[in-house]
Amino acid sequence: MANPAFHRPDMPGLQPVAETKVNNTPPLRPEPLLRVSDGEMPDRIFKYAMVACGMAVLGLLALIIYELVLRSSLSWHSFGFKFFGTSNWDPVNEQFGAFPFIYGTLVSSLLALIIAVPLAVGVAVFTTEMCPRGLRGPLSFFVELLAAIPSVIYGLWAIFVLLPLLSDHVEPFLARTLGLPRILGWTGLFTGPSLGAGMLAAGIILAVMIIPIISSISREVLMVVPQHQREAVLALGATRWEMIRIGVLRNARAGIVGGIILGLGRALGETMAVTMVIGNSPDISRSLFAPGYTMASVLANEFAEATTNMHLSALVEIGLALFLVTIVVNTLARLLVWTVTRGQPASTHV
Secondary structure: OOOOOOOOOOOOOOOOOOOOOOOOOOOOOOOOOOOOOOOOHHHHHHHHHHHHHHHHHHHHHHHHHHHHHHHOHHHHHHHHHHHHOOOOOEOOOOEOOOHHHHHHHHHHHHHHHHHHHHHHHHHHHHHHHHOOHHHHHHHHHHHHHHHHOOHHHHHHHHHHHHHHHHHHHHHHHHHHOOOOOOOOHHHOOOOOOOOOOOHHHHHHHHHHHHHHHHHHHHHHHHHOOOHHHHHHHHHOOOOHHHHHHHHHHOOOHHHHHHHHHHHHHHHHHOOHHHHHHOEOOOOOOOOOOOOEOOHHHHHHHHOOOOOOHHHHHHHHHHHHHHHHHHHHHHHHHHHHHHHHHOOOOOOOOO
């Protein structure tokens, strides 16, 4: 007998399903914060503007070349290629040759690199690998501060401090030591009177000016070397010097070469400081103690005093030569970067 407490509900039959109404109206979209035009005109304007910015650099370069060639045409037609290979500079008789200035520019810049590169790379390695953390910031700041000093201030410092030091102490010491025939006396680099103003002074002042550039770029490159490179080399039992040489410098070599290139570009075009210390004599001498001349300094000294069209044209041609030397140096520098990296970006080495 069924329990009356559990009432069996009635089971109704199939019931009709209520009709569902579908709303065909589209949902409301939120109002966009930024209305975008459907046309292509803004994209075209932006594209043409960017192309114009890129072509403006090439146009400016072409304009510089055109003006230099045009203004130096008189000297070019009179002397031809021998202008760059002769040493006679006589504005009175209108006989001009730019070889002493090319020689002085290359020698002073090369001497500056010989002095500056070891110091700059050493400062970069010290600040990134060995310097205490509290001293790293102030030291980097003061090194970069050297790049903000005007070149005329470097020239004044060289006149009152560097030149007397060279003439009284450094150059006589170099003549007594490195100038001996059994050492480097046969080269003639450390012979002659100790005048102070000369190629050695120009190389030193240029080295001081390009140290911040090379050091700053080298430091930034060394800081981005992965830390696991250092840890891997140390885990193999290497010393700190071996770790820096194998794990750090090898990976950063392309960037360091790039910093050296920028420093060389600064040295080639420097004018005021070099003009104040190099002696400004259009002579070619093997001795680093002898005065010399650079292309930038002769332009600064004689451009305002050029009275004849030939003299002015010769100075503009020297500017063209400085431009060509810059192009050649940068080309060689690119080749050097390719030689160092073998056509590949700096890869990891352990």
